[in-house]
Amino acid sequence: MGRENKDIGQSGEKAAAEFLKRKGYKIVGSNLRTPFGELDLIARQGKYLVFVEVKSRSTDSLGPPSLSVTWRKKERIVRNALWYLAGRGRAHSYWRIDVVSVKLSASREVERIEVIENAVEDDGY
Amino acid sequence: MIAKVYSSSIVGVEAREVTVETDIGGGLPGFNIVGLPDTAIKESRDRIRTAIRNSGFSFPAKKITTNLAPADARKEGASFDLPVALSVLSAEGILEYPDLSDYIFCGELSLDGRLKPVRGALPIAIGLTNMRKNKFILPKENAKEAATVKGIAVYPAETLKEVVDFLNKKIDLKAQAPNTESILKRNSKYKIDFSDVKGQEHVKRGLEVAAAGGHNILLIGPPGSGKSMLAKRLPTILSEMTIEESLETSKIHSVAGLLLPNKVLVGTRPFRSPHHTISDAALVGGGTNPSPGEISLAHNGVLFLDELPEFKRNALEVLRQPMEEGSVTISRVANTLTYPAKFMLVAAMNPCPCGYFTDPKRECHCSPIQIQHYLSKVSGPLLDRIDIHLEVPRLKLEHLTDKRRGEPSEEIRKRVDKARVWQKERYANTGVFFNARLESKELEKYCLLDKESEELLKLAILELGISARAYDKILRVSRTIADLDGKETIEAHHISEAISYRSLDRNLWG
Numbered sequence: 001m002g003r004e005n006k007d008i009g010q011s012g013e014k015a016a017a018e019f020l021k022r023k024g025y026k027i028v029g030s031n032l033r034t035p036f037g038e039l040d041l042i043a044r045q046g047k048y049l050v051f052v053e054v055k056s057r058s059t060d061s062l063g064p065p066s067l068s069v070t071w072r073k074k075e076r077i078v079r080n081a082l083w084y085l086a087g088r089g090r091a092h093s094y095w096r097i098d099v100v101s102v103k104l105s106a107s108r109e110v111e112r113i114e115v116i117e118n119a120v121e122d123d124g125y
Numbered sequence: 126m127i128a129k130v131y132s133s134s135i136v137g138v139e140a141r142e143v144t145v146e147t148d149i150g151g152g153l154p155g156f157n158i159v160g161l162p163d164t165a166i167k168e169s170r171d172r173i174r175t176a177i178r179n180s181g182f183s184f185p186a187k188k189i190t191t192n193l194a195p196a197d198a199r200k201e202g203a204s205f206d207l208p209v210a211l212s213v214l215s216a217e218g219i220l221e222y223p224d225l226s227d228y229i230f231c232g233e234l235s236l237d238g239r240l241k242p243v244r245g246a247l248p249i250a251i252g253l254t255n256m257r258k259n260k261f262i263l264p265k266e267n268a269k270e271a272a273t274v275k276g277i278a279v280y281p282a283e284t285l286k287e288v289v290d291f292l293n294k295k296i297d298l299k300a301q302a303p304n305t306e307s308i309l310k311r312n313s314k315y316k317i318d319f320s321d322v323k324g325q326e327h328v329k330r331g332l333e334v335a336a337a338g339g340h341n342i343l344l345i346g347p348p349g350s351g352k353s354m355l356a357k358r359l360p361t362i363l364s365e366m367t368i369e370e371s372l373e374t375s376k377i378h379s380v381a382g383l384l385l386p387n388k389v390l391v392g393t394r395p396f397r398s399p400h401h402t403i404s405d406a407a408l409v410g411g412g413t414n415p416s417p418g419e420i421s422l423a424h425n426g427v428l429f430l431d432e433l434p435e436f437k438r439n440a441l442e443v444l445r446q447p448m449e450e451g452s453v454t455i456s457r458v459a460n461t462l463t464y465p466a467k468f469m470l471v472a473a474m475n476p477c478p479c480g481y482f483t484d485p486k487r488e489c490h491c492s493p494i495q496i497q498h499y500l501s502k503v504s505g506p507l508l509d510r511i512d513i514h515l516e517v518p519r520l521k522l523e524h525l526t527d528k529r530r531g532e533p534s535e536e537i538r539k540r541v542d543k544a545r546v547w548q549k550e551r552y553a554n555t556g557v558f559f560n561a562r563l564e565s566k567e568l569e570k571y572c573l574l575d576k577e578s579e580e581l582l583k584l585a586i587l588e589l590g591i592s593a594r595a596y597d598k599i600l601r602v603s604r605t606i607a608d609l610d611g612k613e614t615i616e617a618h619h620i621s622e623a624i625s626y627r628s629l630d631r632n633l634w635g
Contacts (some may be wrong), residue, residue: 019478048186074424078153094151118186 010104012056013040015110019100024113025120036079041100049095051081053119056102074120096120128215128223130393132208132230133252134200135245137462138376138417140252142229144194145205147212152188158209162192163201163414171235172203173210180238185217199460201414204243207232207262210285221293229253230288232264238285244264246285247379247389250274251372262288262298270379270389271370272301273308282468305390308360309371312392312631315361319534321354324524331515331626333537336362337544338560338605341470341510343450345628347484350474353398356429360394360473361534363427364542370425373465377421395426397468401435405443409453410464418509423468433503441507444470450508463569472511474503484519512561512598514628545609560605562576565597572600577617585624599623 020043028049029042041052053073063117078095085091099119103112128149133140146181156170165320177184191209193200206231212352215223231249233241246267246594251274253261261279263272268281280298282288290296336359336578342449346576366374367611374391384391399408399419410418420428430436447453451467476482477496482489493497551571557563574582580601585591591599600615603623606614 081153093153094187096154118154120153122153122157122188 005070007108008056008058008104009054011104011108013054015056015102015104015113016052016054016100017041019113020115032081032084033073034051034083036083037076039077039080039084042084046067047086047094049090051077051084051097053077053097053099054102058104058106058108074080077120078122126216126218128212130208130212130215130225130230130255131228131258132205133249133256134198134202134379135248136198136460138248138380140245140249141258142196142252142256143198143200143205143208145191145208145212146194147189147191147209147216149185149187149189149213149216152187153630154186154215156189156191158191160191160196161199162193162205163199165203166193166200166205169206169234171204171237173206173213175212175236176234176238176256176285177213178205179236180216180284180289182219182289185213187515194457198618199575202244203233203241204231204245206234207240207285207288210234211288214289216462217255219289227258228260228262229256229258230262231263231267232282234285234495239338240264240282240284241289241465242386244382245380246271247372247384248274248376250277251278251376253277262291266386267303269304269308269386270375272303272383273305273375273390275303275305277305280406291402305368306546308390309366309368312388312390313365315393315534317358317535318361319358320530321530322351322358322531323527324520324531325351325355325517328515328517329531329537331513332359333362333468333541334602334605334609334622334626335359335471335513336537336601337541337609338505338512338548339469339558340512340561340602340605342472342513342515343508343511343629344471344473344515344517345476345483346473347475347482347487347519348480350517350519352517353429353431355426356431356473357396357398359469360428360536362541363394363469364538365546366392366394366425374425377424377464381417381422385611394476395423395535396429397426398429398431400511401430401432403436403440405437405440408440409447409455409466411445411455415455415457416461417464418466420444420453420466420468421464421509426468428468428470430470432609433474434499438502438504441504442527445506445510472503475499483516486519507593508629512602513626515626516628530552533587543611547608547611559606560601563601563604568597568600568604572604573614574620575614575616578603578615578620581617581620585620589624591627599627603627 025043025045027043032039040054043052045049047101086113096118097120099116105111130145132143132145134143139613157168174184176286216221231243233243235241242264247270248261250261250271259277261277265281265283268279272279279301281301346352371390379392397419406412408418409420447466452463453466454463477491477500479487479490481487603615603619606619606622
């Protein structure tokens with residue numbers, strides 16, 4: 001089970017990177033470890049530095065992949081991103097977080113792929 | 126980039142300028158509004174975001190901070206939607222002429238970008254000149270209301286897109302033409318008239334005196350004698366509202382959200398008749414988000430309290446200060462506000478719990494103790510502020526079947542107007558406007574009695590057991606009666622009429 005999920009994840013990330021490239025993103029990094037976890041993909045699009053969280057699934061039984069980004073995960077993604085930016089002194093540049101949701105078939109074929117731009121926002125309160 | 130747009134909040138019934146500043150910069154995208162916004166404003170973020178998108182603009186995926194200055198005053202309501210949306214668009218560079226320092230914007234946005242009406246457009250329009258602005262952009266529904274104010278340009282808009290195109294000089298918005306006089310004239314007709322009331326000549330005369338001198342009045346009579354009917358017609362014999370008075374009253378009604386799109390100015394003197402179960406907050410104003418109470422809604426008009434002894438003691442006690450000062454001050458931890466509340470009080474009550482004590486035809490079943498108890502529910506200090514007590518007797522059969530109509534309100538009003546003019550001239554530059562406001566010292570100066578009337582008054586004090594307190598009131602009321610009569614000196618028959626308006630002092634019952 002665990003092994004299989006990891007496979008799904010890797011295939012999903014690969015598919016996502018290709019998908020984003022086709023959409024004009026420039027991939028500048030992938031699978032970057034931080035003290036809080038991992039950044040799946042880092043890309044540049046125009047003046048934005050985009051941190052991409054990839055959610056892959058092979059079944060719809062738990063709902064669409066994008067739904068699995070919970071509040072706790074959002075916070076983790078933001079922390080990862082801030083850690084990355086702080087290390088480069090760029091926390092106040094233009095950046096955002098996108099979520100790519102990948103649906104794979106049993107044979108690891110991409111069935112559906114979509115990107116949610118600016119998926120995580122600062123709610124402030 | 127930082128953009129500034131101006132709007133206004135309402136404190137009490139006065140407008141206060143609010144600067145809406147927006148900064149857009151880098152960082153995790155988000156949209157925050159600071160500057161003591163209430164929940165409605167915090168929630169506006171989602172309305173604004175959606176409205177901007179649905180108006181054909183893109184909502185910037187950047188860190189957006191909006192500040193409502195001054196930051197220490199609480200802002201409430203949805204009327205900041207439009208200015209906040211515009212400041213975001215301006216900071217994003219979508220407005221081509223970012224200097225908006227002549228404009229005040231107000232309006233609630235719906236998700237599709239349409240503008241929805243707001244409360245308090247009139248007080249903001251009145252306050253515009255004070256804020257050194259001369260253009261007011263607001264939802265179409267509020268435009269007529271705001272256009273009653275002179276010296277400003279009021280632009281009605283239907284959508285956010287329309288406002289943006291107007292500011293970018295792509296389209297022209299037609300300024301709402303001011304039409305204060307015609308609106309006031311159209312609204313200044315009463316649907317009721319004194320000629321509807323049959324008989325009760327004594328009471329009508331009493332109301333005329335009350336109207337002429339601005340005296341508060343208490344009507345006492347059995348059920349069905351027409352107390353409410355008479356009270357309702359009191360506004361029809363008060364002088365017509367001036368534009369200033371109408372604007373003052375409309376302002377309060379605007380804040381309370383009572384102005385209708387087809388009736389944007391209060392043209393007739395308000396007649397407010399709250400039920401006796403009313404709470405003190407609803408009567409004088411207040412609440413967590415303070416709003417004007419019945420006494421402020423009755424500003425420049427009549428407050429009618431039917432079944433006076435049934436009102437909660439609390440509610441009546443809080444009336445005292447506003448009656449004295451013509452305004453009510455509400456203190457909260459965060460701030461203190463003042464609502465104007467100049468009204469004529471008309472109270473009505475039965476003479477006893479069953480209502481038939483003074484009725485010659487029906488027997489009263491109340492014991493003296495019960496009657497005493499009933500009357501004592503009306504506190505002395507409140508009665509002190511009522512100059513005229515009038516008994517309203519049950520109507521006689523011949524009056525009911527009488528086909529002739531009574532004297533129309535217009536005729537009575539002419540006499541009232543004349544008496545008011547006299548008073549205004551006499552009290553010029555004294556701060557007093559009508560007789561009911563005369564204090565003891567001024568009474569000595571302005572209420573000159575001839576010999577005969579002086580004798581009569583002395584006799585009344587001795588024989589009828591009239592108190593010193595009532596003495597002042599009798600003088601005040603006789604002053605008004607003399608004014609109606611066109612006499613500078615008070616004569617004996619003026620005094621005797623005034624005494625007849627003091628039923629409660631004459632110890633008839635209780």
